[in-house]
Amino acid sequence: MSSRAYTEWRPALAPGRQVACLWTRRNAGGAEYGQLVVPDGCVDLVWSEAGLEVVGPDNAPRSVPVRSGAELAGLRLRPGAGGLLLGEVPVRELCDRQVPLAELAGAATAERLGERLARAPGLREAAAVLDAFAASLVPGRPPDRVVERAVAALGRAQGARVPELAAELGLSERQLRRRVTDAVGYGPKTLHAVLRFQRALAFARADRDGAVAGDGAVAGERERERGACADRCAAGYGAGAGSGLAEVAVRAGYADQAHLTREVRRWAGVPPTVLLGRTARPGGAVGQDSGAAS
Template identity: 65%
Template sequence: MSSSLYAERPPGAAPGRQVACVWVRRNAAGPAYGQLVVPDGCVDLVWSAAGLEVVGPDRAPRTVPVPGGAELAGVRFRPGAAGLLLGAMPARELCDLQVPLAEVAGAGVAERLAERLAERRAEGLVERGGEWGGEQRAGVRGPAEVAAVLDAFVASRVPGWAPDRVVERAVAALGRPEGVRLPDLAAELGLSERQLRRRVTDAVGYGPKTLHAVLRFRRAVAWARSDGRGGAGGAVPGLAEVAARAGYADQAHLTREVRRWSGVSPTVLLGRAAGRPGQAPPAAS
């Protein structure tokens, strides 16, 4: 392949209410580079040359070395929904960590999934055309097959798992642009503030205020990028406009929060690809 491929799609088997996407990645051959990873409140199940791993929620930006020619595939859980994979393990125990799946789901579960992955790749089944953004280039088949198996694996865990509907409602409220007062949210959910903090921290990895800040940051970056490609006249919105739309007090507030969660200025961040292990490499400088 002459260039890197990153593609994601909605889950085909796993529940979309809990799973944000299934993704694949195939890096072009060449030297390793650093991938900027920023917090998003998500947990990923990842397959790579290192095996099956679980990537916990990040609390700060980090740069991860990515080797040339690497293949990856994964499933990304929405904030608060990682219990579908983690079971009784609180997400807070995985903050800033990347651990083998066996440590989370047990050796037996990890071994059976690894065996199924080996069988599927050996079968050499080709994914349907267009399922990964129309990409049909040589080499794409392997990661796509892995992603399909991971998707089915997550779906198979649904019958034994009961989602926390209170946490779902809390995450939805904390993801809105308008500010949220914790006493009001707790009362709405029938909890004390202490109970709300504990439930959200166990399910997401960090507390309600941090989650609200992370989701606002991610929303602002997504809006700035998408509006720049498809907004009226193709114009890139100004930072003041993005700040107001995302729920920041002003542009200075946005700039401080972007530096907090990415380590760089808004202008620099918008020129780079940043996100989870499955996202595209940063643009060449």
């Protein structure tokens, strides 16, 4: 059995429209490995031996070392919901950054939360403390309904043209771009590309499991490094057998398989067969994750 374990589940207290999931990661005595983290437009609050940190959206893939014995608990916010943690700080300022919670919420708040986390008997209980903390912030930081509508429109397979979307939301194109960039960290065009990439990964996993895939970037129960694509990779995504990828490309909203391949290389740094192959080998050196690994 692999010493690595990643689990996520829906929040019990914080609203699902803002919090996508709670998660834990453990490397119980195994060798240090590099965790591939790919862009998903989300903001994470992570608790580890380094303390409490807020991880902003990524613009490119990165490999994060996970040391032997590492234990982490986290909370992942949906694209556009970063204001729940950041308040008035634009999410764009945290792109490709990982900063202490104390810099955003104040030293006293971070210290009190850290003390509660330290008393938690286990990782899942620690994640529940993060859930309660996020829920406590909701009354003073309601979601931005305009941003929610923009993210939903841009998350559709065919996306939405900026001029039409701006008019629908009662904004100028410039106002829409600024508002989305401040709230998500990406402009509308980039956000659409990231959500489409995540949707393709979700379809690939769902095909293997016989499930119906939702939007991969905001789904609350994504399966990252548990080999969810193993059978599909072997049957349809291997070298010389591109029918599976072609189908996923069409369903996810890409022009064709070549378009999907280019975009996967852009967001994951590797071709689809390699990315899915990594997902299919949970015991290998590198897994695939769509969020912060810290």
